[in-house]
Amino acid sequence: MLARHYGVDVEVVDMGVDHDFAPLVALRSCKVKRGTNNFARGAAMTREDARQSLETGIRLARQAAVQKVLLLGAGEMGIGNTSSAAAILSAFTGLAVRDVTGKGTGIDAATWARKVTAIEAGLRLNQPDPKDSLDVLSKVGGFEIGAIAGLILGAAAFRIPMVLDGYICSSAAVLAHRFSPHVKDILFASHLSAEAGHGAMLDQLGLRELFALDMRLGEGTGACIAMGLIEAAVKIMREMATFESAGVAGKNS
Amino acid sequence: MLARHYGVDVEVVDMGVDHDFAPLVALRSCKVKRGTNNFARGAAMTREDARQSLETGIRLARQAAVQKVLLLGAGEMGIGNTSSAAAILSAFTGLAVRDVTGKGTGIDAATWARKVTAIEAGLRLNQPDPKDSLDVLSKVGGFEIGAIAGLILGAAAFRIPMVLDGYICSSAAVLAHRFSPHVKDILFASHLSAEAGHGAMLDQLGLRELFALDMRLGEGTGACIAMGLIEAAVKIMREMATFESAGVAGKNS
Numbered sequence: 001m002l003a004r005h006y007g008v009d010v011e012v013v014d015m016g017v018d019h020d021f022a023p024l025v026a027l028r029s030c031k032v033k034r035g036t037n038n039f040a041r042g043a044a045m046t047r048e049d050a051r052q053s054l055e056t057g058i059r060l061a062r063q064a065a066v067q068k069v070l071l072l073g074a075g076e077m078g079i080g081n082t083s084s085a086a087a088i089l090s091a092f093t094g095l096a097v098r099d100v101t102g103k104g105t106g107i108d109a110a111t112w113a114r115k116v117t118a119i120e121a122g123l124r125l126n127q128p129d130p131k132d133s134l135d136v137l138s139k140v141g142g143f144e145i146g147a148i149a150g151l152i153l154g155a156a157a158f159r160i161p162m163v164l165d166g167y168i169c170s171s172a173a174v175l176a177h178r179f180s181p182h183v184k185d186i187l188f189a190s191h192l193s194a195e196a197g198h199g200a201m202l203d204q205l206g207l208r209e210l211f212a213l214d215m216r217l218g219e220g221t222g223a224c225i226a227m228g229l230i231e232a233a234v235k236i237m238r239e240m241a242t243f244e245s246a247g248v249a250g251k252n253s
Numbered sequence: 254m255l256a257r258h259y260g261v262d263v264e265v266v267d268m269g270v271d272h273d274f275a276p277l278v279a280l281r282s283c284k285v286k287r288g289t290n291n292f293a294r295g296a297a298m299t300r301e302d303a304r305q306s307l308e309t310g311i312r313l314a315r316q317a318a319v320q321k322v323l324l325l326g327a328g329e330m331g332i333g334n335t336s337s338a339a340a341i342l343s344a345f346t347g348l349a350v351r352d353v354t355g356k357g358t359g360i361d362a363a364t365w366a367r368k369v370t371a372i373e374a375g376l377r378l379n380q381p382d383p384k385d386s387l388d389v390l391s392k393v394g395g396f397e398i399g400a401i402a403g404l405i406l407g408a409a410a411f412r413i414p415m416v417l418d419g420y421i422c423s424s425a426a427v428l429a430h431r432f433s434p435h436v437k438d439i440l441f442a443s444h445l446s447a448e449a450g451h452g453a454m455l456d457q458l459g460l461r462e463l464f465a466l467d468m469r470l471g472e473g474t475g476a477c478i479a480m481g482l483i484e485a486a487v488k489i490m491r492e493m494a495t496f497e498s499a500g501v502a503g504k505n506s
Contacts, residue, residue, distance in 0.1 A: 001493045005485050211464035213482075228481060229466075232258050240254045 002224040006231075008073065010220070013060065015053060016143035030056045032143045039087065039122040043139045050138035050146055057150020058157075065158035072155050073163040073190075073227055074148045074172070075220020082195065085171035087119050087140035089201055091128040092174060100197030102167070102216075133178040141175070148172035149179070156183040163230065165223040166193040166215065170201040177205055190226030191215055255477035259484075261326065263473070266313065268306060269396035283309045285396045292340065292375040296392045303391035303399055310403020311410075318411035325408050326416040326443075326480055327401045327425070328473020335448065338424035340372050340393035342454055344381040345427060353450030355420070355469075386431040394428070401425035402432070409436040416483065418476040419446040419468065423454035430458055443479030444468055 003010045013028045014021065018035040021027060032052050036044040045053075064072055078084075086101040097119045103112060119140075126139035137146050149172040155162040156176075164170050164187060176183045189202050192209035194216040202209060210226050256263045266281045267274065271288040274280055285305050289297040298306075317325055331337075339354040350372045356365060372393075379392035390399050402425040408415040409429075417423050417440060429436045442455050445462035447469040455462060463479050 001488055002485060005488055210466065213463065225482065225485065228485075229478065232255060232478065232481075235254055235258055 002221055006224045006228040008224050008227055011060075013056075013147065015056065015147045030060075030147070032056075036084075036142050039084070039126060039140045040118045041125070043126055044084070044141055045138050045143070047134060047138045049143070050134050050141065053141075053143040053146025054134075054137070054150035054153070057147040057152070058154035059150075060147070061151050061154020061158055061160065064155070064160060069160060071163065071227055071230060072151065072160050073165065073220060073223035074151055074169050075165045075218060075223055076144045076148065076168050077219055078142055078144050078168065081142050081144065081168050083115060083119050083122075084140055084142045084145055085168045086197060087123055087128075088136055088145065088171045088175055089197055089204070090119070091123060091136045091140060092130050092178060093200070093204065094130075095197070095200055097123070100200055102193075102195035102197060130178075133175055136178075137175060144168070145172045145175065149176040152176035152183050152187065153179060156180065156186045159186065161186050161188065161230075163188045163190050163223045163226045164207075165190060165220050166218050167195040167198045167201070168218055169223070170198060170205070174201050174204050188226060188230065191222035193222070255474055259477045259481040261477050261480055264313075266309075266400065268309065268400045283400070285309075289337075289395050292337070292379060292393045293371045294378070296379055297337070297394055298391050298396070300387060300391045302396070303387050303394065306394075306396040306399025307387075307390070307403035307406070310400040310405070311407035312403075313400070314404050314407020314411055314413065317408070317413060322413060324416065324480055324483060325404065325413050326418065326473060326476035327404055327422050328418045328471060328476055329397045329401065329421050330472055331395055331397050331421065334395050334397065334421050336368060336372050336375075337393055337395045337398055338421045339450060340375055340381075341389055341398065341424045341428055342450055342457075343372070344376060344389045344393060345383050345431060346453070346457065347383075348450070348453055350376070353453055355446075355448035355450060383431075386428055389431075390428055397421070398425045398428065402429040405429035405436050405440065406432060409433065409439045412439065414439050414441065414483075416441045416443050416476045416479045417460075418443060418473050419471050420448040420451045420454070421471055422476070423451060423458070427454050427457050441479060441483065444475035446475070 011028055014031050016032050016035055032049050089100050090097050098116050101116050122140055128136040128139040148169055152173055153176050164173050173187060184205055189207040189209045192198060192212040194214045210229055215222055264281060267284050269285050269288055285302050339350060342353050343350050351369050354369050375393055381389040381392040401422055405426055406429050417426050426440060437458055442460040442462045445451060445465040447467045463482055468475055
C-alpha cells in the first residue's frame with residue numbers, strides 16, 4: 001500500500017523462507033536454504049551461505065544500476081530476525097544484549113527475558129569475531145540480513161543512494177559498514193524504530209533519522225515514507241524558484 | 254512545489270500586504286489593512302480589525318466545508334511575524350521572550366537582541382490581557398495570524414481535521430486554543446520548527462510533531478509534507494489487508 005502510494009517499485013526476494021514456493025512472477029527466488037539454523041545451538045549458517053547471501057544483494061544492486069534506479073530502499077520480513085539484528089549489533093559493539101533487544105512483534109516480559117537469554121547464549125556459544133564480518137553474519141545473522149548488507153555494498157559501489165528501513169535493515173547496514181565504512185555516504189536513515197537498540201545502530205552509522213513515528217513493522221514501510229520525503233526534497237532543489245530567479249529583493253536591498 | 258508534489262490545493266489569501274494588488278485570479282483579497290502597526294509603539298491593530306481577521310478565517314473554513322474538503326492546512330508569509338508569534342506565546346504563557354524568540358529568516362546575535370528588546374517593549378507597552386484573547390491578537394498579533402486562528406476555529410466547528418505548519422501557524426493555534434480548547438481535537442502538528450519556542454507552542458496545545466527536519470521556512474511547507482503522511486496513514490487504515498483478512502495465522506495458531 002505504501003509503495004503504491006509513494007510510487008515505489010517493489011521486488012520481493014525469497015532469501016530463505018522455510019517453504020518451497022511454486023514459481024511465481026511476483027517472487028524472486030534467491031533462496032540460500034530453507035531457513036537458518038538456531039544460533040543458540042550453533043552457527044546460523046555456513047561461511048559459504050553467508051557469502052552467497054551477500055553476493056545475492058550485490059547482484060540485485062548491479063541489476064538496479066543497469067535499470068538506472070535512482071534511489072534504492074530495503075525492507076524485510078522474517079521470523080525471529082530482531083534476535084539476529086540484536087546479536088549482530090551486540091557482537092560488533094559489545095553493547096549489552098538486554099539494552100539493544102526490543103519487543104519485536106510484541107512479546108511479554110517473560111518472553112522478552114527468554115529472548116535476551118537465547119541471544120546471549122548464542123553469542124557465548126558462537127563467539128562471533130567482530131573483526132571478521134563474514135564470521136558475524138554466518139554465526140548469528142540471517143540470509144535476508146546478508147542480502148540487504150550486500151545490496152548496500154553494491155549500492156555504494158554503483159553509487160546509488162539507498163534508504164534504510166528499521167531495526168533489521170539497520171543491522172544489515174551496521175554489517176555492511178564493517179565491510180566498508182564508505183557505505184555511509186550513500187545511506188539515508190528513514191525512521192527511528194520503536195525497537196530498542198535502533199538508535200544505537202544509527203549512531204554506529206553516524207546517521208540521523210528523518211522521522212520517528214513509533215513504527216515497528218519493518219517490511220520497508222519506513223523506507224517508502226522516506227523515499228517520498230527525499231523525492232520532495234529533490235524537487236525542492238530542482239524545481240523551486242530561488243529569491244534570485246524569482247527577482248525577490250534580498251534583505252540588504 | 255510541495256503542494257503540487259503532495260496533491261494539495263493552494264489558496265493564497267491576502268490578509269494585509271502593504272501593497273495594492275491588481276485583481277488576480279490566484280490571489281484572494283481579504284485585506285484588513287495595508288499592514289499592522291508597529292506593536293513596539295502601540296497596538297498592532299484595532300479590536301475590530303482583530304475580529305475581522307478571525308472572521309475571515311472562519312469564513313474560509315465554512316467555504317472549505319461546503320467544498321467538502323477532507324483535510325485543511327495552513328501556512329503563511331509575513332514580514333516580522335515571528336515577532337508577533339513570540340509575543341503571543343509570551344503573552345499567554347508568561348514564558349520569557351528571550352526563550353521563545355528565534356532567528357526568524359536568519360539574523361545575527363545583535364539583531365536578535367534588538368528583536369527580543371522590541372518584543373519585550375511591545376508587551377510592556379501594550380499589556381495584552383491573557384484572559385482576553387482578542388486583546389492579545391489586537392495588541393501584538395497580525396492579520397494572517399488572526400485569519401489562521403479563525404480558520405482553526407472554523408475547522409473545529411465544521412469538524413474538518415487540520416494540519417498546522419510551523420512557528421507562526423502554531424502561535425495562531427495557541428490563540429485559537431485560548432478561544433476554544435476543543436480545537437485540539439482536530440489539529441495535527443506537522444514538523445518541529447528549528448525556531449526556538451515552537452516546542453513550547455506544541456506543549457501548550459498538547460500536540461506532538463510528526464517529524465523534525467530542521468525546517469524554518471513556514472509558507473505551508475511542513476503542512477504539505479504532513480498532509481502526505483496523513484494521507485498515507487489513512488490509506489493504511491482503509492486499504493491494507495489485516496492478518497485476519499489475508500488469512501495469516503496468528504502467533505497462537
